[in-house]
Amino acid sequence: MSGTQTVAVGQADGADSLPVADPEFTELGGTGMAAKYGLAVAGARPNPWAYAKRLWVARHFIVTWATARNQAMYSGSRLGQIWQVLTPILNVAVYYLIFGVLLGTSRGVPDFIVYLVTGVFIFNFMQTAMLYGSRAISDNLNLIRALYFPRASLPIAITIIQLQQLLIAMVILFAVALGRGEPVTWHWLMIAVALALQFVFNTGMALFVARFGAILTDTSQLLPFILRTWMYGSGVFYSIKIMVAKHPNTPGFLTWILDHNPPLVFIQLIRNQLITPPKTSDPTTAADYANAMFLPPHAWLWAVACALVFGLGGYLYFWQGEETYGRG
Amino acid sequence: MAEKVDLKTVEPSAGVLPREDVLERRAKRRAEAAQNPPTVVVENLHVHYKIYGAGGATKGSATGALNRMFHRRTHNALSDVHAIKGISFVARRGESIGLIGSNGSGKSTLLRAIAGLLPAEKVGGVYTDGQPSLLGVNAALMNDLTGERNVVLGCLAMGLHPTEIKEKYQGVIDFSGIDDNGANASRRPMKTYSAGQAARLRFSIAATKLHDVLLIDEALATGDSGFQRRSEDRIRELRSNAGTVFVVSHSINSVRDICDRAIWLEAGLIRMDGDVDEVTEAYEEWSRLR
Numbered sequence: 001m002s003g004t005q006t007v008a009v010g011q012a013d014g015a016d017s018l019p020v021a022d023p024e025f026t027e028l029g030g031t032g033m034a035a036k037y038g039l040a041v042a043g044a045r046p047n048p049w050a051y052a053k054r055l056w057v058a059r060h061f062i063v064t065w066a067t068a069r070n071q072a073m074y075s076g077s078r079l080g081q082i083w084q085v086l087t088p089i090l091n092v093a094v095y096y097l098i099f100g101v102l103l104g105t106s107r108g109v110p111d112f113i114v115y116l117v118t119g120v121f122i123f124n125f126m127q128t129a130m131l132y133g134s135r136a137i138s139d140n141l142n143l144i145r146a147l148y149f150p151r152a153s154l155p156i157a158i159t160i161i162q163l164q165q166l167l168i169a170m171v172i173l174f175a176v177a178l179g180r181g182e183p184v185t186w187h188w189l190m191i192a193v194a195l196a197l198q199f200v201f202n203t204g205m206a207l208f209v210a211r212f213g214a215i216l217t218d219t220s221q222l223l224p225f226i227l228r229t230w231m232y233g234s235g236v237f238y239s240i241k242i243m244v245a246k247h248p249n250t251p252g253f254l255t256w257i258l259d260h261n262p263p264l265v266f267i268q269l270i271r272n273q274l275i276t277p278p279k280t281s282d283p284t285t286a287a288d289y290a291n292a293m294f295l296p297p298h299a300w301l302w303a304v305a306c307a308l309v310f311g312l313g314g315y316l317y318f319w320q321g322e323e324t325y326g327r328g
Numbered sequence: 329m330a331e332k333v334d335l336k337t338v339e340p341s342a343g344v345l346p347r348e349d350v351l352e353r354r355a356k357r358r359a360e361a362a363q364n365p366p367t368v369v370v371e372n373l374h375v376h377y378k379i380y381g382a383g384g385a386t387k388g389s390a391t392g393a394l395n396r397m398f399h400r401r402t403h404n405a406l407s408d409v410h411a412i413k414g415i416s417f418v419a420r421r422g423e424s425i426g427l428i429g430s431n432g433s434g435k436s437t438l439l440r441a442i443a444g445l446l447p448a449e450k451v452g453g454v455y456t457d458g459q460p461s462l463l464g465v466n467a468a469l470m471n472d473l474t475g476e477r478n479v480v481l482g483c484l485a486m487g488l489h490p491t492e493i494k495e496k497y498q499g500v501i502d503f504s505g506i507d508d509n510g511a512n513a514s515r516r517p518m519k520t521y522s523a524g525q526a527a528r529l530r531f532s533i534a535a536t537k538l539h540d541v542l543l544i545d546e547a548l549a550t551g552d553s554g555f556q557r558r559s560e561d562r563i564r565e566l567r568s569n570a571g572t573v574f575v576v577s578h579s580i581n582s583v584r585d586i587c588d589r590a591i592w593l594e595a596g597l598i599r600m601d602g603d604v605d606e607v608t609e610a611y612e613e614w615s616r617l618r
Contacts, residue, residue, distance in 0.1 A: 019416075020416045020417055020418060021601065021602075022417075022418040024366075024418070025369070025371075025416070025418050029371065030369050030370070030371025030372070030416065030452070030453065030455060031371070031453075031455075033366055033369045033418070033455070034369055034455035037365050037366055037457070038457075039366070039367075039368075039369060039455035039456055039457050040455065040456060040457075040458075041447075041453055041454065041455060042441065042442060042443065042444035042447065042448075042453075042454040042455065042456045042460065043443075043444025043445065043446075043447040043454075044444070044447070057487075058487075060484050060489070060490050061481075061484040061485055061487075064480065064481055064484050065468070065481065065484075065485070068470055068473055068477065068481055069470070071472075071473075072470050072472035072473065075472040075517075076472075142467040143467040143468055143485075144445065145440055145445050145446070145467070146445070146462060146466065146467035146468070147445075147462065147467065147468060147485050147486065148443060148444055148445060148459060148461070148462075149485065149487070323447045326440070326445045326446045326447070327376065327377060327378055327446060
């Protein structure tokens with residue numbers, strides 16, 4: 001007879017809570033009653049497969065939330081959505097001025113503008129996904145404490161926002177490539193494959209830093225520096241091979257790491273589809289092209305492996321913390 | 329999840345009936361509910377919050393941070409709030425329970441724990457029938473979006489399917505009344521709404537879905553008096569369809585109107601649990617003396 005009688009604590013400031021007046025509870029206890037009536041533990045974490053199914057059910061919410069967030073981003077400024085296009089253009093313009101014009105890293109690189117624009121946009125995709133991903137939990141704590149949905153929705157939605165912005169940037173990239181006289185070929189279709197792989201990779205990275213950022217809130221302060229260092233080491237504005245050639249003492253394992261760096265592999269795969277070999281028989285130009293476009297052996301296989309390992313790894317790492325995100 | 333609500337089964341506002349009838353109906357409902365299967369079982373529940381940079385001026389300062397780094401007292405970097413200190417109760421199908429208590433007594437935290445948003449740690453636990461739903465869609469809405477798009481976003485956040493939303497969309501807008509008198513406010517961004525309009529739209533979105541266990545946190549008393557009455561009727565309607573309703577409110581009168589049973593929380597512990605009149609009277613008596 002649940003609560004048909006009224007019970008109150010005897011002492012004014014009792015340290016113990018009230019005993020339960022429900023006779024069934026007294027007899028069976030909480031776990032016993034839960035077992036008898038098939039009640040589930042509130043907020044319990046499902047297994048990874050069931051969790052993926054819940055994410056699939058939440059897909060409409062994820063995409064709608066991401067799109068709305070993306071549009072709201074520039075709604076406060078006068079030019080509004082035009083910033084979606086202006087931001088990547090200005091971003092590239094700054095790097096072109098500093099690296100292409102002032103520091104001259106364009107030397108020996110064929111079609112440097114297309115080379116640079118590809119590098120900046122593709123690296124920026126990973127950089128922003130990780131940067132905003134690390135704040136996915138702390139920025140949305142109100143949402144997490146108000147509604148139940150699989151928490152991985154947030155880092156995934158944040159990566160989708162970055163993908164939407166990248167797709168606008170890709171239109172700019174194609175316009176630049178056409179303007180530079182690069183021909184449209186079937187190779188351009190492979191760019192979509194590379195971007196799909198990078199999306200999986202970036203989602204995994206965003207999930208990873210999201211949980212890390214939820215445990216250690218200082219992550220979002222430190223991450224910009226790590227990501228900037230990573231960018232300078234990823235051959236975004238220069239060719240890694242040409243740079244390594246200038247330093248003959250570089251140890252072999254370091255060269256291997258520089259060549260197999262996942263964001264660089266994605267960048268190089270896309271550059272290879274866009275930039276066609278120069279039509280001269282000059283051996284230096286041919287050697288420069290080979291150096292600037294260098295890909296490690298089995299580069300596509302390596303890209304697939306990176307996407308799977310980091311995508312799945314980030315997912316499992318984030319899933320393990322599912323119950324903790326509401327506590328802040 | 330979304331069966332049609334038969335308006336005839338919804339009882340009229342409590343104020344319409346004479347007092348004895350209200351008491352008699354309540355006693356009957358409570359006796360029936362006592363035989364029903366449980367929907368929420370809370371056993372020795374403890375909830376801790378972690379708060380960064382809180383407490384003491386030294387905690388946020390650079391010297392304080394350095395000091396902690398060198399002395400490895402990492403647990404001091406955050407202050408731990410023990411919001412719920414081991415409570416137990418059983419709620420059954422057909423019950424409507426008001427949670428009352430002074431500010432900071434743990435009412436909202438308890439609701440979040442039942443909703444599974446703040447799971448219990450180590451000992452004790454909350455066991456529920458299905459996924460309880462907190463009427464807290466506010467957080468998912470975005471002020472830069474139009475009212476129309478917020479309706480869609482809010483409904484998706486509560487787990488409704490897009491086809492369901494298409495069906496219910498007009499009902500949500502109509503209930504909120506923001507488009508009354510040809511105002512067409514639903515086409516404008518929500519940041520242009522008055523506080524009352526925004527609150528009405530939020531409540532309408534939140535009350536769209538029917539739930540087995542419904543948790544309502546201070547959603548009452550929004551908007552003008554006309555809308556307030558409509559929203560209280562809507563909550564009664566939700567209650568008669570939902571298995572169990574929990575209501576957190578500082579308005580003792582709305583708790584008395586809507587609930588049959590009340591739980592009085594104080595400093596994270598249950599102080600009193602039972603018939604709504606007895607508990608609210610004791611609470612009011614205690615508040616007066618304080």
